[in-house]
Amino acid sequence: MADIITVQDLFKLYQPDIRAVDGVSFGVAQGEIFGFLGPNGAGKSTVIKVLTTLLKKTSGEVRIKGFDVEREAREIRRIIGYASQEVGVDDDLSGRENIVLQCSYFHIPRDEARKRASDLLDTVGLADAGDRKAGTYSGGMRRRLDLATALVSDPEVLFLDEPTTGLDPQSRRAIWDHIRDLNRKGTTIFLTTQYMEEADQLAHRLCIIDNGKIVAEGEPGELKGKIGADTIHLAVKDGGPDLIQRAMDIISGIPGVNDVHSCIAGDIGCTEDIVVYGAAGGNLVPRIVRSLDAANIGIGDLELSEPSLDDVFIKYTGKQLRTDLQKAPPKLGFRSRRRR
Ligand SMILES: Nc1ncnc2c1ncn2[C@@H]1O[C@H](COP(=O)(O)OP(=O)(O)O)[C@@H](O)[C@H]1O
Numbered sequence: 001m002a003d004i005i006t007v008q009d010l011f012k013l014y015q016p017d018i019r020a021v022d023g024v025s026f027g028v029a030q031g032e033i034f035g036f037l038g039p040n041g042a043g044k045s046t047v048i049k050v051l052t053t054l055l056k057k058t059s060g061e062v063r064i065k066g067f068d069v070e071r072e073a074r075e076i077r078r079i080i081g082y083a084s085q086e087v088g089v090d091d092d093l094s095g096r097e098n099i100v101l102q103c104s105y106f107h108i109p110r111d112e113a114r115k116r117a118s119d120l121l122d123t124v125g126l127a128d129a130g131d132r133k134a135g136t137y138s139g140g141m142r143r144r145l146d147l148a149t150a151l152v153s154d155p156e157v158l159f160l161d162e163p164t165t166g167l168d169p170q171s172r173r174a175i176w177d178h179i180r181d182l183n184r185k186g187t188t189i190f191l192t193t194q195y196m197e198e199a200d201q202l203a204h205r206l207c208i209i210d211n212g213k214i215v216a217e218g219e220p221g222e223l224k225g226k227i228g229a230d231t232i233h234l235a236v237k238d239g240g241p242d243l244i245q246r247a248m249d250i251i252s253g254i255p256g257v258n259d260v261h262s263c264i265a266g267d268i269g270c271t272e273d274i275v276v277y278g279a280a281g282g283n284l285v286p287r288i289v290r291s292l293d294a295a296n297i298g299i300g301d302l303e304l305s306e307p308s309l310d311d312v313f314i315k316y317t318g319k320q321l322r323t324d325l326q327k328a329p330p331k332l333g334f335r336s337r338r339r340r
Pocket residue numbers: 014015018019020038039040041042043044045046047
C-alpha cells in the first residue's frame with residue numbers, strides 16, 4: 001500500500017549546535033502501526049512535533065497524504081490526531097467536558113460534540129467515569145482521556161508520543177488494546193516509545209532511533225532475525241573486567257559465534273554480562289562451557305534465548321534500553337568484539 005507519511009532527509013537543529021534530528025528518512029504505509037523506538041533524548045518528540053505541524057523543521061521534506069507539512073499544514077491538521085507526551089487534559093473539567101472542549105477547537109456543533117464525547121468515552125473505557133473531574137483520574141485514565149481527545153476529529157493518522165510511559169503494566173495493556181482496535185478500524189498510527197515490549201507488541205514496522213539518527217529499521221521479527229538465530233547471556237563467576245575480556249576473547253574465537261558484546265553495569269555489586277550472538281545456539285552452549293572451563297573461567301549464570309528487540313537495540317546502539325517501568329535506565333559501560 002502507498003505510504004501515507006513520507007519523510008526525506010529530515011534535520012532539526014535547536015540552536016546551531018543541537019542536532020535533535022540528524023538526517024532521518026522513512027515512510028509509513030497506510031493502515032500500519034509504525035513505531036519509533038529510542039531512549040530519552042533520541043529525537044522522537046522532535047520528529048513527532050514536526051510531523052504534526054507544531055514545529056518548524058530545519059530542512060528536509062515531510063509529507064502526509066501528499067500534503068507538505070509546512071505549506072499545507074491546515075490540510076494536514078484536518079486529517080491527523082495527536083496525543084503529546086505531556087498529557088493535555090484539564091483537571092477541573094470532567095472527562096466528558098474535556099472531550100467536548102476539544103470538539104469546539106474543531107468547530108464540531110455542540111449536539112454532535114456531546115454524542116461524540118459519549119462514544120469516545122465508551123471507546124476508551126471511561127463511560128462510568130465520564131462525569132468525574134479529570135483531576136480525580138489515575139494516570140492510566142488520564143492517558144485514555146488524552147487518547148479520546150486526540151480522536152475527536154476521527155483522524156486518518158494518529159500520532160502518539162510515548163502513550164504509556166509511566167503507566168503500570170495493566171494500564172499499558174489497556175492502552176495497547178485501544179491502539180490495536182483503532183488500527184483495526186483503519187487508523188494509521190505513528191507512535192514513539194522507550195519500551196521494547198511496546199514496540200514488539202504493537203508495531204508492524206519500527207525504526208530504532210538514537211542521537212537523532214535511525215540506526216535500524218524493519219519489522220520486529222526481521223530485526224531480531226538479523227542478529228543471529230540465538231542469543232546467549234552469560235555471567236562470569238567472580239569476574240573483573242580483565243577476566244571478562246579474556247572470556248570474550250575466547251568466546252569470539254569459537255566457530256559459530258557471530259558477535260560478542262559485554263555490558264558491564266557501572267554500579268558496584270552488579271553482575272557482568274556477556275551477550276553472545278550465534279548462528280546455532282544449541283551447539284554453541286557446550287562449546288562455550290568447554291572452552292571457558294579449559295581456561296579456568298567459571299560461569300556464574302548462562303541463559304540461551306531467542307533474540308529480543310532488547311538485543312537488537314544493544315547491537316545497533318551499544319546501549320541497553322529500559323525494558324520496564326521499575327528499572328531506572330542502567331549505567332552501562334560497553335565493549336564490543338566482532339568476529340570475522
Ligand atoms: N526546545 C528545545 N531546545 C533545545 N534543545 C531541545 C529542545 N527540545 C529538545 N531538545 C533536545 O533535542 C534532543 C531530542 O529531544 P527529544 O526530541 O525531546 O527526544 P525524545 O523525545 O526522544 O526524548 C535532546 O537532546 C533534547 O535535549
